[in-house]
C-alpha cells in the first residue's frame with residue numbers, strides 16, 4: 001500500500017510539513033493549494049525538497065466549482081484550470097483533485113457536467129495531467145460517489161477519473177460496496193478520514209472533526225476491503241481537516257497519522273483473509289500478531305526523594321524487598337502487586353508514574369510490533385548478570401515494559417535485595433488498573449497507541465464533571481480484565497505531564513486493609529458527608545455498613561454484577577494510589593464516584 005497524506009493535516013510551513021511526513025515514513029503527499037500559495041518557496045524548490053526527502057508529490061488539491069456552470073463561467077474556469085496545470089507541471093504533480101461544485105453550479109444535468117469535465121480533461125491531457133473528480137458530501141448537485149462516477153463514465157476521457165474520500169461516503173451513509181463496481185483504473189485517487197459520531201451539518205463535521213483512521217467511528221476496514229477488492233493499487237492518502245492537528249506539533253501528528261495507516265493496513269489484511277479475498281493488486285503489510293497482555297508485571301514510580309512513596313506503600317501493607325544490585329531502585333511487593341521506586345537520575349523530581357510492566361505472551365514480538373507502530377525505543381543498559389527487558393515509550397512518555405510471566409515471579413526480582421522473594425502476605429493481591437492522564441490534544445492518539453500496540457480494547461468513553469472541567473475518561477482493557485488502563489484527559493489548566501496519575505490495587509478485604517492503613521497513619525482522600533447521604537438514598541445501605549464506609553472514607557458502588565468498594569490515598573507529587581475490592585465480579589471503576597474523587601482532590605490539592 002502506497003501511503004500518502006495531505007499537507008492540510010499538519011501545522012507549520014509547507015517545508016515543515018514535508019519534513020514531518022518524510023520523517024514519519026510516508027511515501028508521498030498531497031499538496032493542499034493554500035499551503036503552496038502562502039509559501040515563499042517556488043514550485044521548483046518544493047519539488048526539489050520533496051525529491052530530496054524521498055517523497056512523491058501525489059496530488060494537487062483542490063480545484064473547486066468547475067462543472068455544471070453556464071458557458072461564460074466555464075470559459076473562465078478553463079482558464080483558471082490551465083493556470084493550475086502549468087503550475088502542476090512545475091511541481092511535477094500529475095493528478096489534480098476536482099471536487100464537485102458547491103457554489104457556482106446552476107445546471108443540475110449529468111450530461112452537461114460530463115461534457116464540461118471532458119473539456120477540462122482535454123486541456124489537462126495537453127499538460128499530462130489527470131483529473132480526479134470527487135463528490136463532496138455537500139456538493140450542490142453531486143454529493144454521492146456513485147453519482148460522481150456516473151459523470152466520469154459519461155465524460156469518457158482517459159484523463160478524467162474519480163477520487164474516493166471515505167469521509168464523504170461514510171458521513172452520508174452511502175454504501176461503500178459500490179466501490180467494487182468502479183474499474184480500478186478509473187479510481188485516480190483515494191483519501192481516507194475517520195470521524196467521531198456527531199450530529200451536525202456535514203460540512204462543519206468534515207472541516208473540523210475528521211480524525212485519523214481508528215480514532216473515530218467509521219468502519220474503514222470494510223471500506224478498505226471494498227477498495228482493495230476493486231483492484232485499486234494507487235496511493236491511500238490521509239486527508240484530515242482537524243482543528244487540533246492544525247495547532248499540534250507536526251512531527252508528532254505525522255507519526256500518529258502513520259501509525260493509524262499501518263494499523264489499518266493490518267486490519268484490512270486480516271479482514272480480507274477472513275472474507276476469502278484471495279490475490280489482490282494492493283499489498284498490505286502486516287505486523288507481528290501479539291496476544292493480549294496477561295497481567296501487570298509491575299508499576300514504577302520515579303521520585304527524587306523516595307521517602308513519601310515508601311511511607312504510602314508501607315501504610316498500604318507493602319514490604320520492601322530491597323534495593324537493586326546496581327541501581328538506585330527499590331522493589332516493594334504485596335502478593336502479586338509489585339511497585340518499583342526509581343530514584344535514578346531523579347534529583348528534585350516529584351513522584352510520578354514512569355513505567356508499567358505488562359506480562360505478554362511473547363515479549364520480543366510485542367516489542368517489535370510496538371516499534372513498527374512507531375513507538376519510541378527506550379534505551380536501556382543491562383549488565384551481564386541482569387535480565388534483558390524489552391521497553392518502548394508511549395506517546396505520553398510512559399515507558400511500557402514488555403515482560404513474560406514466569407512461575408515463581410519475574411526473573412528480574414532476583415536482582416533486588418538478597419535475591420529471594422520476601423513473602424508479603426496481606427489483602428492486596430495485584431495491580432487492578434493504572435490510570436494515566438493525557439493532554440487533551442493527544443487523547444485520541446493515546447487511545448490508538450494503546451489499542452494498536454498492546455491489543456487492549458477501548459470501552460466507551462465517559463465524561464466526568466469536575467471543578468476543573470469535564471474529564472473524558474476511557475478504559476482500555478484486555479478481554480479477561482487482567483489488564484485495565486484508564487486514560488483520562490488532564491483538564492486544560494494542567495499541562496498533562498504534571499497532572500496526577502494513579503495505580504489501583506486489587507484487594508480481597510478493603511475494610512480490613514483500610515483499618516490497618518489508618519493505624520499506620522495513612523492520609524486518605526477525604527470524602528464529604530453529603531456523599532454518604534446520597535449513597536444511602538440511592539442504595540438504602542445497612543446503617544452499620546454505611547458508618548464503616550463513612551468512618552474510613554471508603555467509596556461504594558453496586559450494579560448487576562456485584563459491589564465495589566474503594567478508597568484513594570492523598571496525592572504525593574503527581575501520583576496517588578487507589579485500592580479496590582470487587583465483590584465478586586463487579587467490572588466497572590466506580591464511575592458515579594469519579595466526580596466525588598475529582599472534587600475532593602481539587603479541594604485537597606488547591
Ligand SMILES: O=C(O)c1ccc(O)c(O)c1
Pocket residue numbers: 061062097099134136165191206207239
Ligand atoms: O472541505 C473541502 O472543501 C474539501 C476539499 C477537498 C477535499 O478533498 C475534501 O474532501 C474536502
Ligand SMILES: [Mg+2]
Pocket residue numbers: 134165191239
Ligand atoms: Mg477529500
